[in-house]
Amino acid sequence: MDLKRAGVRMQVVLGHLSRPSVPAIVAHPLSGPASSLACSSPPQFQYTLDNDVLSLEQRKFYEENGFLVIKNLVSDDDIQRFRNEFDRICRKEVNPPGIVVMRDVAIAKMDYAPSEKVVMKVQDFQEDEELFRYCTLPEVLKYVECFTGPNIMAMHTMLINKPSDTGKKTSRHPMHQDLHYFPFRPSDRIVCAWTAMEHIDRKNGCLVVLPGTHKGTLKPHGYPKWEGGVNKMYHGIQDYKPDSSRVHLVMEKGDTVFFHPLLIHGSGRNKTQGFRKAISCHYASSDCHYISVDGTSQENIQDELKEITIRRLGLDCNIELKDIWRFRGRTVKGERINL
Numbered sequence: 001m002d003l004k005r006a007g008v009r010m011q012v013v014l015g016h017l018s019r020p021s022v023p024a025i026v027a028h029p030l031s032g033p034a035s036s037l038a039c040s041s042p043p044q045f046q047y048t049l050d051n052d053v054l055s056l057e058q059r060k061f062y063e064e065n066g067f068l069v070i071k072n073l074v075s076d077d078d079i080q081r082f083r084n085e086f087d088r089i090c091r092k093e094v095n096p097p098g099i100v101v102m103r104d105v106a107i108a109k110m111d112y113a114p115s116e117k118v119v120m121k122v123q124d125f126q127e128d129e130e131l132f133r134y135c136t137l138p139e140v141l142k143y144v145e146c147f148t149g150p151n152i153m154a155m156h157t158m159l160i161n162k163p164s165d166t167g168k169k170t171s172r173h174p175m176h177q178d179l180h181y182f183p184f185r186p187s188d189r190i191v192c193a194w195t196a197m198e199h200i201d202r203k204n205g206c207l208v209v210l211p212g213t214h215k216g217t218l219k220p221h222g223y224p225k226w227e228g229g230v231n232k233m234y235h236g237i238q239d240y241k242p243d244s245s246r247v248h249l250v251m252e253k254g255d256t257v258f259f260h261p262l263l264i265h266g267s268g269r270n271k272t273q274g275f276r277k278a279i280s281c282h283y284a285s286s287d288c289h290y291i292s293v294d295g296t297s298q299e300n301i302q303d304e305l306k307e308i309t310i311r312r313l314g315l316d317c318n319i320e321l322k323d324i325w326r327f328r329g330r331t332v333k334g335e336r337i338n339l
């Protein structure tokens with residue numbers, strides 16, 4: 001293992017509980033573009049904002065790698081509440097407006113009684129009070145603010161219930177950059193919080209990340225050519241080489257990873273008999289602005305999302321991508337500005 005990867009592994013076990021007791025460094029003299037000590041060298045911090053939440057070590061880790069794991073951030077009680085609500089949604093006891101309940105493509109056309117055993121993911125739960133509590137947890141927002149600043153919007157919500165793989169390898173999530181899905185910028189003021197709802201490792205399909213890739217640009221995405229099929233909208237980067245130096249994030253229940261929307265990541269097969277659960281929210285500063293993705297590599301996902309939305313809402317006219325996102329987004333801290 002080379003030193004850089006060893007460093008990554010070390011940091012993955014650092015966090016919330018094991019933070020050094022020395023106070024974090026606040027307002028480093030070279031910490032941002034507004035620094036009065038303007039000089040020719042680039043700013044030391046681009047991806048994190050000045051605050052007293054992250055230790056200097058954590059801050060440098062995110063800057064270098066594009067992700068940061070905080071151990072034991074979300075309580076067992078909260079996770080149990082999310083499990084209960086997910087179960088109620090799967091059994092159709094509640095049907096919050098806007099929610100998308102998705103099956104794995106391998107069983108999409110089969111007839112099953114509604115239960116958590118046939119749902120691989122719910123997304124857009126912004127109108128479900130119980131699940132949306134996740135996006136408003138103060139312990140999560142405290143970290144989110146380090147990346148977005150004080151005006152925070154929850155833009156995209158998911159609870160992923162990765163099913164046991166049927167043998168077709170459809171339970172994988174191809175390597176991708178989340179920014180591919182987002183028509184807003186700047187990317188550095190967007191962050192994903194992803195919380196393990198149980199022990200997650202390579203056996204049940206943990207997150208796989210390519211450290212440092214957040215420093216690159218948005219790559220073209222499309223459906224990987226997988227024999228067993230690919231789930232709807234699960235685009236992957238087109239030039240993924242399996243030998244890239246991957247890091248598998250082994251996480252315990254309640255551990256939360258914060259990651260940059262350009263970080264290349266995915267997840268492997270679930271080789272166990274159980275379901276692998278994680279809950280996540282993508283946050284953005286409400287200072288971000290919408291962009292047009294016409295004529296860019298994001299046009300393919302725009303077309304798919306528009307098509308699905310038009311079908312779901314039964315519209316007979318076109319719909320603007322930014323209106324779909326305006327409809328989903330919710331202010332969770334500070335004020336709503338552009339988004």
Ligand SMILES: CC(C)CC(=O)SCCNC(=O)CCNC(=O)[C@H](O)C(C)(C)COP(=O)(O)OP(=O)(O)OC[C@H]1O[C@@H](n2cnc3c(N)ncnc32)[C@H](O)[C@@H]1OP(=O)(O)O
Nearest residue numbers: 100101102103104105108109178181230231232233234308
């Ligand atoms: C950063 C973040 C955004 C990254 C990501 O989240 S990546 C993944 C994003 N994915 C999505 O947003 C997809 C969301 N899913 C959906 O919108 C829905 O689940 C749909 C795939 C449209 C299915 O809608 P649903 O209302 O369940 O409708 P039906 O059961 O009647 O199925 C309609 C047609 O869709 C097919 N289908 C259902 N599930 C999947 C699947 N997993 N993969 C591929 N195709 C699927 C289904 O077979 C049916 O096809 P036809 O009978 O029309 O040929």
Ligand SMILES: Nc1ncnc2c1ncn2[C@@H]1O[C@H](COP(=O)(O)OP(=O)(O)OP(=O)(O)O)[C@@H](O)[C@H]1O
Nearest residue numbers: 172173174175202208224236237240266267268269
């Ligand atoms: N052609 C591809 N394009 C994009 N992503 C891919 C491609 N092939 C594999 N991946 C992704 O690479 C990541 C790591 O895959 P990995 O091989 O670790 O998973 P696995 O095969 O399920 O598990 P393991 O290697 O532990 O057996 C997963 O997110 C997987 O979806």
Ligand SMILES: O=C(O)CCC(=O)C(=O)O
Nearest residue numbers: 160173178265266267278
């Ligand atoms: O939980 C997973 O498997 C990863 C999901 C993910 O990266 C995504 O939906 O964007």
Ligand SMILES: [Fe+2]
Nearest residue numbers: 176177178265
């Ligand atoms: Fe993702």
Ligand SMILES: [Mg+2]
Nearest residue numbers: 172242268269
């Ligand atoms: Mg493999």
